[in-house]
Amino acid sequence: MSVRLRIISAIKQIAAEQQVTLPPLDDDLSLHETGFDSLAFAILVARLEDDLGIDPFTISEDASFPLTIGDFIRAYENVPA
Amino acid sequence: MSPREVFALRDYLDPDLKGRTLSDPRQVVSLTDIAGETCLRGRLGELSGRSVLLAVTGQLLAALAMLEIDGVARRMLLCPPDLNADHIQALVEDAEIDVVITDQPARWAASGIKLVVTAEERLQPAARAQTERASEWLMLTSGTSGLPKIVGHSLEGLTGAIVADGPAQGKPLVWATFYDIRRYGGLQIFLRAIVGGGSLVLSEPGEPIADHVARLQEKAVTHISGTPSHWRKLLMSGAASEFSPRYVRLSGEIADQAVLDGLRRAFPAASIGHAYASTEAGVGFAVNDGLEGFPTAMVGENRDGVEMTVVDGSLRIRSRRAAHAYVGRQAAALTDGEGFVDTGDMVELRGDRYHFVGRRGGIINIGGLKVHPEEIEAVINRHAEVRMSRARSRRSPITGAIVVADVILADGADAPRSDEIRNKILAACRASLAPHKVPAMIKFVTALDITAAGKLARTDA
Numbered sequence: 001m002s003v004r005l006r007i008i009s010a011i012k013q014i015a016a017e018q019q020v021t022l023p024p025l026d027d028d029l030s031l032h033e034t035g036f037d038s039l040a041f042a043i044l045v046a047r048l049e050d051d052l053g054i055d056p057f058t059i060s061e062d063a064s065f066p067l068t069i070g071d072f073i074r075a076y077e078n079v080p081a
Numbered sequence: 082m083s084p085r086e087v088f089a090l091r092d093y094l095d096p097d098l099k100g101r102t103l104s105d106p107r108q109v110v111s112l113t114d115i116a117g118e119t120c121l122r123g124r125l126g127e128l129s130g131r132s133v134l135l136a137v138t139g140q141l142l143a144a145l146a147m148l149e150i151d152g153v154a155r156r157m158l159l160c161p162p163d164l165n166a167d168h169i170q171a172l173v174e175d176a177e178i179d180v181v182i183t184d185q186p187a188r189w190a191a192s193g194i195k196l197v198v199t200a201e202e203r204l205q206p207a208a209r210a211q212t213e214r215a216s217e218w219l220m221l222t223s224g225t226s227g228l229p230k231i232v233g234h235s236l237e238g239l240t241g242a243i244v245a246d247g248p249a250q251g252k253p254l255v256w257a258t259f260y261d262i263r264r265y266g267g268l269q270i271f272l273r274a275i276v277g278g279g280s281l282v283l284s285e286p287g288e289p290i291a292d293h294v295a296r297l298q299e300k301a302v303t304h305i306s307g308t309p310s311h312w313r314k315l316l317m318s319g320a321a322s323e324f325s326p327r328y329v330r331l332s333g334e335i336a337d338q339a340v341l342d343g344l345r346r347a348f349p350a351a352s353i354g355h356a357y358a359s360t361e362a363g364v365g366f367a368v369n370d371g372l373e374g375f376p377t378a379m380v381g382e383n384r385d386g387v388e389m390t391v392v393d394g395s396l397r398i399r400s401r402r403a404a405h406a407y408v409g410r411q412a413a414a415l416t417d418g419e420g421f422v423d424t425g426d427m428v429e430l431r432g433d434r435y436h437f438v439g440r441r442g443g444i445i446n447i448g449g450l451k452v453h454p455e456e457i458e459a460v461i462n463r464h465a466e467v468r469m470s471r472a473r474s475r476r477s478p479i480t481g482a483i484v485v486a487d488v489i490l491a492d493g494a495d496a497p498r499s500d501e502i503r504n505k506i507l508a509a510c511r512a513s514l515a516p517h518k519v520p521a522m523i524k525f526v527t528a529l530d531i532t533a534a535g536k537l538a539r540t541d542a
Contacts, residue, residue: 017507018516038448042479043521050522057478065479 003052003076010047014040027070034069054079089152089212089236091116093275101253103274104300105141105283106292108202112280119207120145120200121182125153127196129213133157134173134181136164136189137200140262140283144271146182146200151236152212154180158219158231159263162286163533168228175409176219176231219408220265222360223534231408232360232415239268241402242364243276245385254279257297257326259307259315261286264534265360266333270306279304286533294320306330306356308535309340313469316340317489321347330367332356334536335437335455338373339462345371361415362422363402365389373459374428374436390421395441396428397421427453443539445473448480450517454539457484457518460510466490466502471529471537472520486520487529499525 001009008025011034015022020035036044049055056075057065066072094116101112119125120142133154137143143159150157158176160169172178173194180196181189189197218239221229256274260267262283274281282300284293294315297305305326307315312331315321329344329351336355344353357365357375365387368375380389386401399421407415416422425442428435439453454472461470468491474482490502503523510519530538 017511038479039483039517042448042477042483045479046475046477046483046485046521055478058476 004073006051007048007073007076010044010051011036014044014047025069027068027073029069030067031069031072048076052076087152087212087215089216090148090272090275091152091210092212093278094148095278098253098278100280101278102280102300103141103144103283104281104296105139106285106288106296108141110141110145110202110204112275115145115148115204116209117206118204120149120202120204121198122201122205123207124198125149125207125210127198128154128180128182130155131180131196132177134160134169134176134178134194135263136160136169136181137184138162139184139202140267140285142184142200142202143263144281144283145202145204147271148275149210150182151216151218152214153210154216155214156217156219156233159221159268161221161223161261161263161533164221164229171228172221172231175412220263220268220360220404223264223532223536230412232404233406233408234363234404236272238363238402238405240272240276241386241400242269242358242367243273249277249279253277254304255282255300255302256280257282257284257300257302257305259284259305259311260333260535261533265358266306266308266535269358269364273304290315290318291320294318294324297326298324302326304328304330306332308333309336310334310469310529310531310537311535312340312344314531316343316347317468317491324348326351329353330356332358333534335439335459336373337455337459337462339459339464339467341371341373357396357426359422359424359426361404362398362424363400363404365396365398365400365424372434374431374434377430377433377435380435388421391428391430391435392423394427394429396424396426396435396437398424445482445484447477447482447484447517450515452484452515452518454484457486457510457514457520460513461486461488461506461520461523463509464502464506466492466498467506469529469537471539473539475521483521484518485522485524487524487526489526489529 018040056079066075099113103110128150131154135157181194182198182200183189184200186197186199218234220232256270258267258270262268262271282302309331329348354367354369356367388399390397403422427438429438439455444451457472458470469489472484472486475485477483532538
C-alpha cells in the first residue's frame, strides 16, 4: 500500500473511532475541515510513526504544520526513507 | 513513676516459643534459639550507641543483623539491594554513619567509614544481649530517580499497626512476603512475624516463581503480602493452584477490582485485604471487604491513632505510625504545620468510597488535559482477557503527549483474537473515560518491568 493510501486509511479508522464524519478527503481540503481535533491528529501522527517509521513533524525543527490534506501527505512522502 | 520500658526486637524472641523459623532458599534459622547467637562474630558491643549502615547482600543476613543490633545501636540505616552505589557517600554523611555492617568487608575498606563489621549467616553462640535504648530505624524512599530520602522511624511507630490488630489467635502464623524486608512493605511483614511470635519465609531475587511457591507450600505459609504487580505475576504463572494461604495482603500500589477479584478466585478460602502504607506515613489502614478503594467513613476520624484528610485530592495522614522526620543536612519537613504527611496519592470520591487514582507526580499531560495512568489501567484490567497493563505517556508533536497502553493478556499471546480484544478494550475505555484518556494505541506485550520495590516500572513518571 502506498504511503498516501496508508495515511488515508489511518485517518478513516481514527474518524470511525472518534465518531467524526469526514468530508471527501481531497488534497486541498484543509485539515481544520476534516473535523479532527488536536487529539485526533496526535493519535494519527503516532500511529503513522509506528506504521511508516517516520514522524516528519518531530524530525525537522522548522517543519511548519501542514494546512491541507495534500500538505500532510507530502510531509510523509518527502521524508527520505 | 518508673521510666517507660524500652522494647527492642530481641525482646520478642521468646526462647519458650518453639519451632519459629526464618528461611530463604538456602537456609533455615531458628528464631527460638537466635537470641543466644551472633551473626557479627560477637562484636555487638562495639556497636553500642553507634550509627550503623546495614549493607549486607541478602535478606536473611539483614534480618539476623536487625534482630541483633536493634536496641543497641543509636540508629540503623537499612540499605535495599538495589541502592545506587553513587548515593552511598551522601547517605552516609546525612545519617552520620560511623559503622558499616557488611558481608563484603573488602568493598568497604576504603570507604572512610571508621568501623567495618563483618556479618555472616553462620551463627556463633553469644551471651544474650541487653536492650540499651530505642534504636532509630532509618529507611530509604523508593523513588526511581535521584537521591533517596532518609526517613526516620521508631520501632514503636513501625509496629503500631501490628499492635493495633492485636495478637493472633490459635496456631502461630507463618508469614511470607514478595517484598524485600529492607523496604517498608517488607519490613512490616518481618516485624509482624517477629512481634507476633510467628515465622517468616523470605523471597529471593531471581528465583523462579514455581520454586518460590513450592517453598511457600513446604513451609505452610498462612499469611502473605505483596504488591498488586507481585500478585498479578503469581496469578499469571499458574503456580498458585497448589497454594492456599489464609490471608492475602496487597499494598504498595493501587489494588484495583480486577486483581482483588482474581485473588478471590485463586484463593477462595483466604481473607483478602489491601493495605495503604507509605515509608513516610506508615501504615494508614487495611480494607478487608474485597472492594477497591476505601469507605469515606475512614476519613476525618481518629482510628487507632491514625487520622486522614483529603486536601486538593491528595490523601494526608497524621499518625503515631508515621516517620518522625526526614534525616539529613538539607532534610525537608516531613509533615505540614498540623502534623499531616501529604502522601501525594490522589483519591477521588465515588459514591461512599474513595478510590485511589494515581500519584500526583505521575500525571500525564495531553495538550493541557490531565490523566493518571492508573485510572486507565483500572479500566483495561477489568477485562477477563487482561492480566496486567501499563498506560504511559508517548511524546507527541501535536499535544505534547498522548496516552498509549501496553497490555499482557491473561492466557499469554492470544494472537488470533488480539484485534477483537483490542477493540473491546478501546470500546470500554471510550465508554468510561474522557476522550483524551483513551489510549491512542494498545500494544500486546508478554512482560512489563517491575521495579526492585515490586511496583510497575513507570519510566515516564
